[in-house]
Amino acid sequence: METLEARAEWFRSIHRRIREELGKVIVGHEQVLEEVLIALFAGGHVLLEGVPGLGKTLLVRTLSQCLSLRYSRIQFTPDLMPADIVGTNVVVQDREGRRYFEFQRGPIFSQIVLADEINRATPKTQSALLEAMQEHAVTASGVRYPLEEPFFVLATQNPIEMEGTYPLPEAQLDRFFFKVRVQFPRADELVEIIDRTTTTATQAVAVVADGPTILAMQHLVREVPIASHVKDYVARLILATHPEAEGASPMAKRFVRYGASPRGAQALVLGAKVRALLQGRYNVSFEDIREVALPALRHRIILNFEGEAEGLDPDAIVQRILAETPEVVDARGRPVA
């Protein structure tokens, strides 16, 4: 049996190679790539938010290419129906002329699903993803169809266009492991994009990992130990986002309607575990938690009217909470060291 050190090294090498392959196609977006891969190795879904043309769709497509996973893309539109995603029962006639219903699987039956412009679909259609994202299974006509593992949903949305969109409900948002903000590229990155996309040169992406490899990596991530006081820190961070909680941050009390759910805590810990492995450590540190706090919590904090009116960014609240929450406290809640 392989030693843990070898497994950890293997984990890091896979990650490194995926990054290299993605880097062949995607220019810049280091942070985005890192966060997407952390979510992938943690077994979570990602909501990518950014203005059009930043390469969100290209990123997901490239990722599916180098992972050798079945990929499907769903372009969300207002007239998209749940059955268009999940699938539907159709009448089929056999050779003997007998007719029967047969379930035609929808595009959700893939391993990497790109839900492009997810906020353009109605809430009814958006909710078709709920069961798939949480339970990795789909129920149609009373029959439950498990999805093939690993199952990874990458959704994109445009933050500025409001007309004809339906903001994702909280339940849907909470099911995304990370919400990743795709920033506009820098000048040098733009030049690189121009070079790569306006010439005849094409980049072939090599397959780095397959489904079982990703599953093994996800399994290794969950084995990474985390000390109890680090878990306590995560719990206090989550509670600090809740305005009604005892340890709530003053900023949360003023501007937040609902704080992060327990899924937020799970995302923090799993994301931190992945980061610890990638950093060459065998344990989770406070720094890991802090590093993944923004993508893990920003979409789980629902602002109240005052927060919306002030144009407040949930990132500011998360950063304030990170600054205010002591990492280690004693039995009386006083910061230690």
Next chain:
Amino acid sequence: MRTSAEGSGRARRAWQPLWEGAWDGQLPRKLLEKLAPAIRRRQWTCSLEVTVSVQLVGILLVAGTLLLQLAVPMDLSTPLMVAIALLGGGVVGLGYGWVRRPSLFEVAVIVDRRLGLRERMTTLLELLHTQPSSPFLGPLLVDALSRVEAREVARAFPVTLPRRTPWLILALAGVFAWELALTGVTIPGTPASQVVQTIREEGKVLERLARELEQRGKVEVLPETRRLSQELAELGRRFQGDRLERVEALKSVTQLSRELDTARNRLQERLKAEGIDVEREPPADLLRRLDALARKLRSLRESAAPPQEREVGRDPRTLLNNLDELQREGEGLPPGLLQTLQEARRNLEKGDLQGAAGALESAEETVRALRRLLADEEGLSQARGQLQRSAENIARGGAGQSSAEAQTPSGREGGVPPRSRSPGLDQGVPGEQEPTPPSLGPYSGTEPGTGRVVEFSGPPTPRLNTPKTPSQLHGSPGEGQSRWTEVVGKGEESRSLLLPRRAVLGAMREADRYMGRARIPAPFREVVRKYFQELAR
């Protein structure tokens, strides 16, 4: 915890089963050897922290006591209280350090943070405790050890002054500044103020007595009385001048009383050696007897050997009778004196008048010396009695009758004990009589705040008695009803000067501009825009 190899200490004992179960003991012992100095350092710093904290609390309590002493008399010595607070803090801190040893995990948390180990140490220890068979244990241990191998773990706990040390120094400085500058300050009208007043009054009494004793010492040549009366006067002045606390005043009284007792003991020893026991007979009676004896001896001596050439009463029989009477009155007197009188008698019987006169002169000299000793002792005794009364009054805190009040004409009869009413003192010193204070005027008080104020207002003039005409109207403010009238003329159809579409578009532009400025939440912005679109349509 001493060393990991010995396996002593609470933390070490807690981890012992894990050590021997999952590991060969080599690596974890190395780890413990690394952590042991840190644990000791942590124990020491915790102990110091607790010491300073307890000391700070103690000093704050002392400060609170000082504040309380502004109103309530308390016989507490500030330096003693400070010493107890500091010592108590030290004892508690040491005890805390001894009893409460830091756990390995607690130390590991700090080591992780201060040496930047990214929680390796704590995770390792927790894993050892909860999942000793975890595959992560080995790599984590190697990783953690490699991180601390080249480092001095104890450096995570630098020897520094406890956090509250500046506060402690500040509190100490405050207490000592208070002690130096504000000792004896009291709030008027409080029990503490009454004590201070009592001390001052007793100071006056002591000084007055000291003056009397000094005068008497000069007149009657009483060396001890003169010497100690000066100290008594000094004490009286201190009581009147300084802001003395009760405990300090009592201490001064006790000290002087001790000196007086020592001097009195010396005098009593000398009197006893002369054959006079002041315990058996009151000194005042003895003094009276000695005075009478001295007068008779002088008279007898002058009869036996007149100073001039006058011939008065040279009859030896009469002299013998007088001498017999003198001897009978002198029973209980010192044997030496009696022997001298016997010698005078023998000389008289032999007809040696010159010898008898010499013996009588010697006896007279002895009586005068005895009288001086006795008067000296009596003066000291009087001072001692007064000191005792003053001490009692000060200790009572002015609750009872002060010595000054006891010596007022009405109080002197019952208040002064019989021993103080010696013949010498009763003679008094001319001009030293306490002047009677003038009687109180109609508007004067004896104490601050007790005077009366009387208004010297005459009868009201007729003009003032006229009823007052209100110059202002008073009412409660409120919102009144206001009336308004709108004059509506006849309507007339006409064409608008502004095209409706232009007007609405202008309004839309304005609305867009204001929406851009105002922070309208995104979901509501759409609603506003739709409203204007409807309007435009």
